[in-house]
Amino acid sequence: MSIVVRVALISGSEAEIEVAPACSIDELRREAQRRLGVGRGKLLSPSGRYFPDGDITVAQAELSHGDLLSLHREPLRLASTVHAFAAILGDGTVVTWGHDAHGGSSTAVRPELKHVKQVQATGSAFAALLADGSVLAWGNPECGGDCSSVQERLVNVKRIEAGFHAFVAILDTGSVVTWGDAAFGGQCSEVHEQLQGVQQVSCTGYAFAAILDNGSVVTWGHPAHGGDSRAAQHLLKNVQQIKGTMSSFAAVLDDGSVIQWGPPAYGAKAVQVPVENVQRLEAGFHEFVAILQDASLVTWGHDPWADGITVLPFKNVQHVQVTDTAFAALLTDGTVASWGDADSGGDSDAVQEQLHDVRCLESSGGAFAALLEDGAVVTWGDRQRGGNSSSVQAQLKNTRAIYANGYAFAAIVQNGPVESVVTWGNAFYGGDSTYVQAQLSL
Incomplete structure (x- = not known):
């Protein structure tokens, strides 16, 4: 004997659906989406809980005539490698497209990609953070597409960050787990004990820099591309933000000054960049761009003292975006x-x-x-x-x-x-x- 249940969106839209006891919850969800004219979402029981995974029936879910269910939909979100996209759908599942070898195919992990909270990407691989704090990865193994070697440590993950060749998982304890290309940041054993209280993680093309909760910085990865910050450590106090080009890091301190370190070709030295009152920093492949407190814009390269600082003729800058070799600034008007x-x-x-x-x-x-x-x-x-x-x-x-x-x-x-x-x-x-x-x- 069929029953009629009601399914409602958060907007208040509602549909009455007649279902047989043998009908699956998944079939009910799809019919609700069709009636309400929406894409994928998660169906919540009358008590506000998600139904368990698996193809359970209306009878097994113990639904009754007149029950009110909710269809919960998260906004669609995307992430990308260099050659592929991944979309987190409204029901917390993921679909991918683009070059298969660079993350465009998630077939190997598709059955497990449920209740996804976040997806991050290296140049050729994706990593998904699930609601239970675990992680799944796919794509090019050399760039982090295989996390099996650290899977047992990927528990209670708070968020994932990514470089071009490796991933960093920040745990709820403030410590980290890394995987991917060991030479380019996928292995951090030399500094692992220092990586406590991690607040932010940034990268060059080949190295990582972490800001700790005391404002200090820890780096690892390729030493010639920012992974060796020993020359800068005495200057890196009260750091607020770090950005990286392909081979150099620059850090903004709480007084608006900037410290830079990177390629040995420039003496493997740390320098205080001759700019002041930096509000926000962006980085391209080879150049840094700083938005100052007065919303003006300056830019410089790997050696700011030898090459100088360029003051750009743009005022009232809100934000800067970069391609490989060009920049665009959004102005306040x-x-x-x-x-x-x-x-x-x-x-x-x-x-x-x-x-x-x-x-x-x-x-x-x-x-x-x-x-x-x-x-x-x-x-x-x-x-x-x-x-x-x-x-x-x-x-x-x-x-x-x-x-x-x-x-x-x-x-x-x-x-x-x-x-x-x-x-x-x-x-x-x-x-x-x-x-x-x-x-x-x-």
Whole structure:
């Protein structure tokens, strides 16, 4: 004998669904999604608890006629390696697309990818933090796609950070677990005892730097690319932020000054960069960019004393994004200024008239995308890396967020309660999301 249950969204929308006792909870969830016109979500019992994993039936769940269930949906979130994307869906599962060998295929761990809280990415692998504090990894094993050697230690993980070749899991105790390429940060045994009370982790291309709760810094990884900070330790006090280029670190202290260390080619020395009142720091492949307290902008390279500091002619800067060889700054009036390699987005003249009321910027390895306040998107830079979105422009309305990997962009578009993913750029490396579109509504 069938029963009728009610399923409601947090918005208040509700649907009455007639189900047989033998009907599975998963089938009920899919029917609720169809009736309510939404994508994937988690079905909660009348008591507000998630139903257990497995294909249990309505009878086994002890549902009664008239019960009110909730369909809970987290906002769609994305992460990316250089060549692939991973999407955390509304029910906490994950779908991937792009180059299989670089994280685009998660087949090996797919059955276990449930209740996912966070996904992080190295250059070629993904790691997912689950609700129970455990971790799953997939993709290129040499870049962290295999965490089996440290799996037993990956418990009570608070969050995951990533470099280009390795992962760092920060535990709820403030200690860390690392895996991936040992030479480039996947192994931290020499400094493991010092890694207590970790608050933030940053990386160059080949090394990591951790800010501890006392404001000091611990580094590991390739010594020639920032992993050796011995020359800087006497200066690294009360550190607030660290950023890394491919081979140098720069740290912002609480007084707004900056300390830099890195390549032996520049003497393996630590220097106090001749800038003051730094509010926020960003880093490209080879240059640092600092937004100062007065919202002006300065930039410098690996040797700030020999090469000097460049004061850029931009004021009222909110945020800076970087491609491999170009920069773009979002100004407080909602306009954008760009500089650097024109082919990689350093020249935005062709779209400058469209760049107004910009909400945020995103960058691939060679192109920029600007999300406007009205939900439209403007792109420029290398066409092969997402600099031309004309093929999907009609779909880029009501855009909520933009993500990028090295070669493609992915936009989350919101039409009422329905979220969809629109992609462009190199199809082989994530610019084609045909597969994920089908998964959004299962």
